[in-house]
Amino acid sequence: MKRELTCIVCPIGCQLSVTLENGIVTEVTGNTCPRGKQYAIDECTNPVRTITTTARTSNGGVIPVKTAAPIPKELMFDCMKEIDRSVVTLPAKIGDVVIENLLGTGVDVVVTANMK
Secondary structure, three states, X not given: OEEEEEOOOOOOOOEEEEEEEOOEEEEEEOOOOHHHHHHHHHHHHOOEEOOEEEEEEOOOXXXXXXXXXXXXXXXXXXXXXXXXXXXEOOXXXXXXXXXXXXXXXXXXXXXXXXXX
16 A cells, blocks of 8 residues: 655655555655654654643633643544643643643643743
8 A cells, every 4th residue: 555645753744655555555656865764664653643622711711721742633523622621721821731640641741832
């Protein structure tokens, strides 16, 4: 099976062609650096994403939050539901943990702006 990707590791945006056999990457072409090859392998075998969104605050507003590290792509919607249920107590500052160990991923959700 062939899969076409655009590399997002750097601004070049190489057009990658990935060959998969039984879920294993056997060939990557189109990359101009080793990071592109690794991106293609990771994206095809274990895709992850960083979630950036907002959470409700104790005063009825919203505050920007993000996952402190990438999470498995297949958990994104479940993670968003968990974040949507959270309420950040004010005042809050950058780096405050909103949710520890989001859905057992080992990744925290943190505040990305100061708010009084």
